[in-house]
Amino acid sequence: AQSVTQLDSHVSVSEGTPVLLRCNYSSSYSPSLFWYVQHPNKGLQLLLKYTSAATLVKGINGFEAEFKKSETSFHLTKPSAHMSDAAEYFCVVSQLQTGANNLFFGTGTRLTIIP
């Protein structure tokens, strides 16, 4: 079975400082991993995905994530936080079952940006 664990329920950073949102995964084989962002009262937007190609994945809005098999981690980073980055972030692993894809969401990390 696949699962993800987001290690921090809430992260606060100052505007202009780096962002690190942590995610560990559990998978019996090479997983497909995603980061999604959800702004208040909005749907989910894909930031980036890892699908066993390059281990360093670049996404939208300056975010990137590194897949580390030895650490079973897929942490999300951004060099410099912007006020518009304040949102809920979900680490997601997918599992193919009975001919369809199921996405398993982590519990989410709320990112607060301090002016």
Add this chain to the structure above:
Amino acid sequence: DTEVTQTPKHLVMGMTNKKSLKCEQHMGHRAMYWYKQKAKKPPELMFVYSYEKLSINESVPSRFSPECPNSSLLNLHLHALQPEDSALYLCASSQETGSDTEAFFGQGTRLTVV
């Protein structure tokens, strides 16, 4: 067009009402999903349609009834709901059903059952 459109955006219904949530995509995606998201929780899968056939039903109560009239549309029919069913209902679609395929989400319908 890279959007998944959900209507209505907000819905308030009584426990004896019958209502429907609608979802539409014109990206040619062959898989469509319904998720339920309670406040401050991650989305939880309810149903998956693959090529217009129900592939996954995550033990959802029968008061929720999905329907996929064609490859672009997905409905969720609601009947005799309970207050605990109040949540954000998210529709998503993906091009295929492979595990490396990302899903595109709609803005959701915020449902309140009174």
